[in-house]
Amino acid sequence: MKTLIVIPAYNEALNIERVIRRLTETAGSIDYVIIDDGSSDQTADICRAEGFNYISHPVNLGLSAAVQTGFIYALKNGYDAVIQFDGDGQHRGEYIKEMEKRIEEGCDIVIGSRFVTEKKPLTGRMIGSRLIGAMIRLMTGRTIKDPTSGMRMYSKRLIRIFAENSRMTPEPDTVCHLMRLGAKVAEVQVVMDERIAGTSYLNLSKSIRYMLTVSISILFEPWIRADRKLAEKEESA
Amino acid sequence: MSVIFRLLLMAGAVFEFILVIRMIRKSAMSIADSIFWFGFAFLLLLLAAFPGIAFWASELLGIESPVNLVYLVIIALLIHRVFKLYVRLSEVNDKLTRLAQDLALRDHEEK
Structure with missing residues (x-):
């Protein structure tokens, strides 16, 4: 199975070199691509100097678009799975093998979850996580223990969907x-590290915006995201 | 509707008309996009020139003052315009993202 690690990076000059070094040490010889999302710092220069595989957006397009560029790249190059991996050093490469195994067993999305066996702490962030988890349970009847984890692996049939649909x-x-x-x-179950350097993207107003967007999108899904089942899509493709 | 209010409406319409013409001449606005603003200026002129229209319509809708009807029409049109603008903005944003991604991927292939 050919897996691509997509690493979105926006102004991660302080982290990116260590992140890639650690990744190649722990994950072995898996392909990766860094999506430099129009960074204004030295991120692209470092990638070029170190000979990393990277794609540079000419302007800053946001995290979603950066990840999508990774999916388009994966689609063009015939990858079987894509894993999103943070450029700030929070994710660890040693779990990739196990996540791949789940994809091979027939899963479409494998979440690197902090709370399969571990308990969820009662911080503000985790209250948001609980709310989202409850909404997902309401809509699907199933439980996702760590819905806000940014470490997710996607199967081949989802790569095309992500590459072609900006929603x-x-x-x-x-x-x-x-x-x-x-x-x-x-x-x-995974362990995540504190980010190596720099500050997190989320502040209070952005968190509220994020929660509102995700809530509307989950609760109104039947009306705003009319779509065919995955199996039907594959048949027509 | 006082005479001063009607003159103000007309002045606003004329001012807007001149502004739109200037923007088109400077190629800052396409003719297709200007249709709404020409229509808007024309509507203001119409309402100012023939106050009977506002009187008739406000009575029909049970609005106490004809001036309020003028406001209502203007606000409704503008809200609709802002909504359409948001749709356009989303479209443009999607296209811009596609273009930038495409450019980035091409650059990467050439390396």
Whole structure:
């Protein structure tokens, strides 16, 4: 199985070299591509100097578009699975093998989950996570223990869907939508690290915006995301 | 509707008309996009020149003052315009994203 690691990076000059070094040490010889999302710092220069495989957006397009560029690249180059991997050092490469195994067993989405066996703490962020989890349960009848984890692997039949549809953002609402279309989801217990350097993207107003967007998208899914089941899509493709 | 209010409406319409003409001449607005604004200026002129229209319509809808009907029409048109603008903005954003992604992928292939 050919898996592509997609690493979106926006102004990650302080992290990117360590992230890639650590990744190649722990994950072995898996292909990766860095999507430099129009960084204004030295991210692209470092990638070029180090000979990393990277694609540079000419302007900043946002995380969703950066991940989508990775999917388009995967589609063009015939990959069987894509895993989204943060450019700030939070994700660990050692779990990729296990996630691949689940894809091979027939799963469509494998989430690198912090809470399969571990308990969820009661922080503000995790209250948001619980709310999203409850909404997904309401809409699908199934439980996702870590819906906001950014570490997700997608199967081949989803690569095309993500590459061609800009409404398929790599967020929990899309996971919920795909579940309703018949995608099989699994979670693998992982440990995540604190980001190596720099600050997180989320502040209070962005968090509220994020929660509202995800909530509307999940709860109104039947009206706003009319779509055919995955199996039908494959037949017509 | 006082005479001053009607003159104000007309002045607004004329001012807008001149503005649209200038934007088209400078190629800052396409003729297709200008249709709405010409129509809007014309409507303001019409309402100012023939106050009977506002009186008749406000009575029909049970609106106490004809001036309020003028406001209502203007606000409704503008809200609709803003909504359409949002749709356009989303479209343009999607296209821009596609273009930038395509460019980035081409650059990568040439390396």
